[in-house]
Amino acid sequence: MTEFDELKDLAKSTRREIISMIAKAGSGHPGGSLSIVEILVYLYSRELRVNPEDPEWDDRDRVVLSKGHGAPALYAVLALKRFFPLSELSTLRRLDSRLQGHPDMLLTPGIDMTTGSLGQGLSVANGMAIGSRLRGKRIRVFAIIGDGECQEGQIWEAAMAAGYHKLDNLICFLDHNRLQLDGPTEKIMDLEPLADKWRAFNWNVQEIDGHDFVQIQRALERAKKERGAPHLILAHTVKGKGVSFMEHNPVWHGKAPKPEELKKALEEFQNG
Amino acid sequence: MVEVRTDLRDSFIEKLIELARSDERIVVLDADVSTSTKSHAFAQAFPERFVELGIAEQSMVGTAAGLATMGLMPFVCCYAVFASSRAFDQVRISVAQTRLNVKIVGTHGGVSVGMDGPTHHSIEDICLMRTLPYVTVISPADDVETKAATEYITRLAGPCYMRLLRVKVPRIFDSGYEFKPGRGLVLSPGSDVTIMATGVMLAHALKAQDKLQAEGYSVRLINIHTIKPIDEDIIIESAKTTGGIVTCEDHSIYGGLGSAVAEVLVRHCPVKLRTVGVRDCFAESAPPHDLFEKYCLTADAIAHAAKELIQEKV
Numbered sequence: 001m002t003e004f005d006e007l008k009d010l011a012k013s014t015r016r017e018i019i020s021m022i023a024k025a026g027s028g029h030p031g032g033s034l035s036i037v038e039i040l041v042y043l044y045s046r047e048l049r050v051n052p053e054d055p056e057w058d059d060r061d062r063v064v065l066s067k068g069h070g071a072p073a074l075y076a077v078l079a080l081k082r083f084f085p086l087s088e089l090s091t092l093r094r095l096d097s098r099l100q101g102h103p104d105m106l107l108t109p110g111i112d113m114t115t116g117s118l119g120q121g122l123s124v125a126n127g128m129a130i131g132s133r134l135r136g137k138r139i140r141v142f143a144i145i146g147d148g149e150c151q152e153g154q155i156w157e158a159a160m161a162a163g164y165h166k167l168d169n170l171i172c173f174l175d176h177n178r179l180q181l182d183g184p185t186e187k188i189m190d191l192e193p194l195a196d197k198w199r200a201f202n203w204n205v206q207e208i209d210g211h212d213f214v215q216i217q218r219a220l221e222r223a224k225k226e227r228g229a230p231h232l233i234l235a236h237t238v239k240g241k242g243v244s245f246m247e248h249n250p251v252w253h254g255k256a257p258k259p260e261e262l263k264k265a266l267e268e269f270q271n272g
Numbered sequence: 273m274v275e276v277r278t279d280l281r282d283s284f285i286e287k288l289i290e291l292a293r294s295d296e297r298i299v300v301l302d303a304d305v306s307t308s309t310k311s312h313a314f315a316q317a318f319p320e321r322f323v324e325l326g327i328a329e330q331s332m333v334g335t336a337a338g339l340a341t342m343g344l345m346p347f348v349c350c351y352a353v354f355a356s357s358r359a360f361d362q363v364r365i366s367v368a369q370t371r372l373n374v375k376i377v378g379t380h381g382g383v384s385v386g387m388d389g390p391t392h393h394s395i396e397d398i399c400l401m402r403t404l405p406y407v408t409v410i411s412p413a414d415d416v417e418t419k420a421a422t423e424y425i426t427r428l429a430g431p432c433y434m435r436l437l438r439v440k441v442p443r444i445f446d447s448g449y450e451f452k453p454g455r456g457l458v459l460s461p462g463s464d465v466t467i468m469a470t471g472v473m474l475a476h477a478l479k480a481q482d483k484l485q486a487e488g489y490s491v492r493l494i495n496i497h498t499i500k501p502i503d504e505d506i507i508i509e510s511a512k513t514t515g516g517i518v519t520c521e522d523h524s525i526y527g528g529l530g531s532a533v534a535e536v537l538v539r540h541c542p543v544k545l546r547t548v549g550v551r552d553c554f555a556e557s558a559p560p561h562d563l564f565e566k567y568c569l570t571a572d573a574i575a576h577a578a579k580e581l582i583q584e585k586v
Binding site: 117 | 321326330334335338340341343365481
């Protein structure tokens with residue numbers, strides 16, 4: 001047994017739920033959900049001050065999934081952490097479900113912000129971080145943004161504001177899976193030098209392997225020690241991580257697996 | 273009586289400062305226009321409760337939403353055109369879909385902004401904000417109403433858009449004024465025609481009423497300060513009483529007060545409607561008075577439309 005065996009198991013369960021719910025729904029975004037699994041599993045297992053029994057707890061840490069199309073990953077982790085029943089995952093994208101295609105804070109227990117139109121979540125996270133400060137709270141805010149999302153101008157408005165306001169209670173994971181809907185980010189609209197851009201906006205920047213729990217833990221520990229600036233954790237990830245035929249393939253940005261593909265993916269989890 | 277002219281931006285911020293002394297939830301956000309929106313007075317009174325976002329209205333609206341999730345009551349102060357159309361998607365998703373307690377104050381409504389020209393004339397804001405579920409849309413006509421509306425929206429739990437003006441406007445209401453949310457206010461009863469006005473146009477409608485009365489017409493004059501939710505009852509009652517309605521707004525004739533009234537009329541009591549507002553065009557740079565003349569936002573234009581309606585009835 002190593003320190004992270006339990007989390008690795010949870011990550012595997014999360015992937016199983018993600019693929020199953022998207023297959024059942026017949027639509028959704030598997031690629032960008034699978035790339036943020038370790039980040040979410042770590043946050044909800046080791047980092048966040050949250051309470052599934054009281055998801056509205058005033059002093060809880062906040063999570064904003066700015067790349068809202070990664071909702072299945074967040075739903076899976078929240079359900080596995082008992083914010084709502086696991087059985088509900090099969091209602092994704094169905095009429096009257098609490099699980100919308102993109103996160104809805106008014107419907108789903110544990111969702112802190114409604115997102116889906118890319119670029120908006122980081123500004124909201126800024127407001128949460130400022131609000132925590134104004135209310136004399138020690139609430140931390142965790143945002144998860146996509147690399148393709150960094151093509152939105154509002155991301156850089158928010159980056160500038162967070163740097164200027166020195167929001168050191170804000171930690172932003174950038175899911176750098178290098179693929180977007182139409183293809184590789186460098187072919188659609190190159191983002192590089194991405195880490196330098198964030199440094200230029202006065203953020204503390206760290207680069208990690210976003211699938212490595214040791215590195216996620218270390219980055220968060222360091223972020224907590226460094227004051228005076230917001231924290232950007234540039235997580236190098238693999239789009240479609242954990243499903244061989246989905247990995248590195250932009251086709252799986254927003255496509256549901258067919259029954260045969262679901263079977264194959266589940267077998268891979270079983271054997272992996 | 274001596275005409276008192278006031279700046280609604282000052283009235284708003286004075287009232288907000290007064291309210292903020294006892295309501296710690298109130299915070300103000302601005303995007304580098306605080307001396308123009310007058311929110312700088314709030315910044316001086318409560319420096320720690322004023323959040324500067326720079327020239328970034330989308331970021332500002334998002335930040336306000338985040339503040340609201342933390343139990344605060346953010347007031348976004350910004351030119352109407354940028355608060356509504358520039359940051360529309362942010363208002364739509366981060367504020368309206370979430371029903372968060374964000375108050376958006378668009379300080380430069382309509383062509384009455386004047387010389388800055390059509391880029392800065394907000395003639396679509398009421399239309400845009402009105403399409404968003406859960407967003408209350410308020411357009412006060414004078415300083416008394418602005419203060420009363422400001423007090424009201426701090427009691428309202430949920431998103432609100434309040435449209436203010438850059439030009440000074442005459443005081444219309446006295447100290448006994450009571451703001452009734454979602455209710456139109458009958459300023460004078462009448463039987464020949466109804467005039468419904470909002471914001472800066474109420475003063476012009478009053479003058480139109482004087483002209484029409486001097487010519488022997490009986491005019492029912494109504495102030496509509498809440499455009500959403502619209503007061504259906506007063507529209508239906510007016511249609512039944514007078515058989516015709518003229519709406520007046522410093523806004524496009526598409527999507528604003530005129531449209532809101534039309535939507536009610538066609539469902540409940542179809543009578544003829546004339547809409548005084550900016551026709552299907554952008555205006556231009558000029559002093560507000562000249563723009564009102566050229567783009568037919570005048571007492572004469574209102575009176576003319578009213579007489580047309582009365583004649584068509586006969």
